Amino acid sequence: MLGLVVITALAFDFTNGFHDTGNAMATTIATGALRPRIAVALSGVLNLVGAFLSLAVAATIASGLVDTKLVTLTVVAAGLTGAIVWNLLTWFFGIPSSSSQALIGGVIGAMLAAAGGHAVQWHSLVAKVILPAVLAPVIAVLVAATGTWLLYRISRGLPAGGRNHGFRIGQIGSASMVSLAHGTNDAQKTMGVITLALIANGTLPADATAPFWVILTCALAISLGTYVGGWRVIRTLGKGLVKIEPPQGMAAQSSSAAVILLSASFGYALSTTHVATGSIVGTGLGKKGTDIRWNVAGRTVSAWVLTLPAAGIVGAAAYGLASAIGGSAGVIADLLILVAVSAVIYARSRASKVNHANVNDEWTGLVTPAEPQLKAAA
Secondary structure, three states, X not given: OHHHHHHHHHHHHHHHHHHHHHHHHHHHHHOOOOOHHHHHHHHHHHHHHHOOOOOHHHHHHHHOOEOHHHOOHHHHHHHHHHHHHHHHHHHHOOOOOOHHHHHHHHHHHHHHHHHOXXXXXXXXXXXXXXXXXXXXXXXXXXXXXXXXXXXXXXXXXXXHHHHHHHHHHHHHHHHHHHHHHHHHXXXXXXXXXXXXXXXHOOOOOOOOOOOHHXXXXXXXXXXXXXXXXXXXXXXXXXXXOEOOOHHHHHHHHHHHHHXXXXXXXXXXXXXXXXXXXXXXXXHHHHOOOOOEOHHHHHHHHHHHHHHHHHHHHHHHHHHHHHHHHOHHHHHHHHHHHHHHHHHHHHHHHHHHHHHOOOOOHHHHOOOOOOOHHHHHHO
């Protein structure tokens, strides 16, 4: 059962990688600073490196949100099921939702179903998950808006062509920092879940940190997922919210990297998606005359609000099924259903490519043709 849970956790880490590729590279691809495949390859390598920089967030997930004495492998497996299902659904519709919130919601939902409310450390959940989820995008909006205004102000005397060329080069560096920050923040969440499973199994003591093999495998899984590329979410972030110019892209990425790295140092299980989306909206506010698609932004925020409870409900239902069957058979039943749901979503996603010029136009409402390179990559 432990082996199945570890494999499922790494599968979630993989979905986290391709779901969140757009956080780092959407604006870089949208402005033409990097070709799509080069962008996701660079992001994948830097996610791998970033995963080794800190373990503060992993400690929060492993022991800061639930009572580790009450956690079982069935709880962890059910929580991962809830997270993966929500990740795949939001990816299918191109919604930039939070993989972090999905993971935490799934585990909390399964924990509530298994042991009740006393098994959840509510104060820590509010302080290290919910408050950062509310404040981070607001801070990112303000920082990105200010940065965008300053960049256009400083470069106002330059020819538009030369200015954009220079900022495209700068975007490569700022996007690299976001990828590094994403690996530091998001890979740790899966490390924390696997560590939680090892503690529940009695393999590690309650106060243990993630072993090296856990760090390495999580780093590789998120890196591979990033390289695969979540083209649907990239489309939404790169073109669905704001028409991005190179100065705005650099401002958005610099803002995202600063906020994510700072939060990771304090062990906050921050959503990099919330930060990246807030930064992109901020660049629209910082440049006069920019058209922000508030309908898309509103749908995105709605998805954010739904993520914790929706993943929690799936996690609780998965625990109920596994518990009713009992033992390893219950966990296997959950995982078989998860594989079936994943296969259906994947098959639908392949079919939708034939029917739509843009992979997520149904959700964003966009009708303009996607760039040839992005369509080819997708």
